[in-house]
Amino acid sequence: MIFVDVLAGGVRGGTAILYAALGETLAERAGVINLGTEGSMLTGALAAYAVTAGTGDPWAGVLAGACAGALLAAVHAFTVLSRGANQLATGLVVLFLGAGLTSMFGAAYVGRAISPFQPYPIPGLSRIPWAGPILFDHDPLVYASYLLAPALWWLLFRSRWGLVVRSAGERPAVLATYGHSPLLVRYLAVVGGGLLAGIGGAHLSTAYANAWFENMTAGRGFIAVALVIFAAWHPLRAVGGAYLFGAALALSPALQARGYGFNQFALDALPYLVTIAALIVLGRRQTGAAPEDLSRVFQLTPTR
Amino acid sequence: MKRLVAVTACAVLLTACATNTTSSSKTSESAPGTGGTKIGFIFVGPKDDYGYNQAAYEGSQAVAKAYPDLEVLTAENVPEDDNAARVMEGMVRKGAKIIFATSYGHRDPALKVAAANPDVVVLQQGNIVDGPMPPNFGTYFGTVYEPVYLAGIVAGKATRSNKLGYVYAFPISQTLDNINAFQLGAASVNPAAKTYVVNTSNWCDPAKQAEAAKSLLSQGVDVISQHQDCTATVIRATEAAGAYTVGYHADASPLAPKGWLTGSEWDWGPLYTKMIQTVVAGQFTGSPYNANFRVGLKTGDNPFVQSPYGPTVDGATKKLVDDAKARISKDGSPFLGPVVDQAGTVRVPAGTVPDYKTIESIDYFVGGVVGKIPAS
Incomplete structure (x- = not known):
């Protein structure tokens, strides 16, 4: 069944993007856009791979990947929050910092062997026709993301903690009058976002591709940032967007493996066309959903 | 990053060339490629790419082992333009009489260097020369x-x-x-x-x-x-x-x-070594290597092995x-x-x-x- 293959590939290939998109949702809800998400994914991918190669334990690798992603995001947080630099420019610089550092330190790990995450079919559930192979025949990081998306939704929209985060993104001055520090909240949100992006990178290198190679994220971090807008800063909608992108990536090999000849280059462009199309269709509607203080970033006024 | 390293390497080489003004003798009576003290190899990428360039580099190290009295010069990340010609000229000035230009796109600069230095044999990996072959030039490749x-x-x-x-x-x-x-x-x-x-x-x-x-x-x-x-x-x-x-x-x-x-x-060592053997014996011009040489099971020394x-x-x-x-x-x-x-x-x-x-x-x-x- 080709559509089972494509959808299963969509879940598998979309998971890294999903982690990054959830992390970026958190940061943007607090009023900070981080274009360096791609960099956090790269550092996460390399750190996870290196530690997995060293310890033999992919879980230790994920921990290292999360820390590396968080560390790079902390550079972004410090620069834009404590030094007042432009968020968009800083994000790009942080991305290139991550790309350069991983290119330099990663050379030693190209071609190294690791013992990666193994797929773990969930007993019973994985036997359900269609849904089983699509949803329940994956590695543990995929399952963890199933829990993470609703958990983040609950935290953001149903908990007091989430109210504080969202207030930081809407009216930080009001938050301050209630005795909270918008600066601290934003720091935590940006670093937490980088942490999730790092786990996304770790999924790529230690569960999905099982290899490290220079610039292996190939733009997935940017797709994640686009998805956050596409999903109207909503964690559950980000799930759909990430899997849609993953499925678009999985379509080309699934067709080819069956001997169908389509215009290859159009198929390669499809994931990006889908993303652009979604942004065009949803764009105007979504801008209303943007956290108020985040909009100021795009109006080029300094954040408070 | 890689480009930066390459540019720096080229700059260093250029300064080295500029300070060395003695021109190499171009009127040698002896056969091209003989009498050298060094052998030069240029690679388009890093020597540890787990692929094409690493294989060529390992071949050059096999040459170093086979010819302990010849010093093997190597240059990584050499772009496929005039910079390659400058790097090769630098190697010639240091005493190399045999140059291996190991990337497809190194052909034109390699031809230039061969034309300017008739006493040097330049061997180019992977490309083809259409038309007459210069007496001190050859291309070679295996049949993967x-x-x-x-x-x-x-x-x-x-x-x-x-x-x-x-x-x-x-x-x-x-x-x-x-x-x-x-x-x-x-x-x-x-x-x-x-x-x-x-x-x-x-x-x-x-x-x-x-x-x-x-x-x-x-x-x-x-x-x-x-x-x-x-x-x-x-x-x-x-x-x-x-x-x-x-x-x-x-x-x-x-x-x-x-x-x-x-x-x-890949296993370039045996083919490199054989070609060098012919060159240092003064028998390069007119040999099978002085052509678009392609090796396979029929000729032996295929650098692609099972x-x-x-x-x-x-x-x-x-x-x-x-x-x-x-x-x-x-x-x-x-x-x-x-x-x-x-x-x-x-x-x-x-x-x-x-x-x-x-x-x-x-x-x-x-x-x-x-x-x-x-x-x-």
């Missing part, structure tokens, strides 16, 4: 599709589903040759075998490779080979699915202890491979006609061996390959 054909035989015997998979990067003739040779090898021992192809439009995108391997495996493919720069992802996915692996570039059997069949890998066998390959299969080796050594090519394309058109008439130029400009899949060449 020969070991790929042999690996195809092993794959054809190993498969149970009769479905073989091939993950490739771009539809260029080198890749198409390999896929065709793989299928022809498999079909020669198992007429029911078919090769399913998936391209990734990238020499190294591990995530795309993972998806390509998965989609082939889910179609029941049970042997996978590839033409990619980084190979670990596909091999791990294949091994994890319990399918067989045919390698490329290097012996990756540690990654697939159970499913490893065989593969193709990787060691995996544990499941039985004696009968190895015998079939040995027979095919003997046949190719006699006939000269895995593409001995008749070769028929997917549409059933005869592309190589029966009994004909296509020349290297024809093979290096191939643009079709042979019959038995499942998949289409992407339209450009």
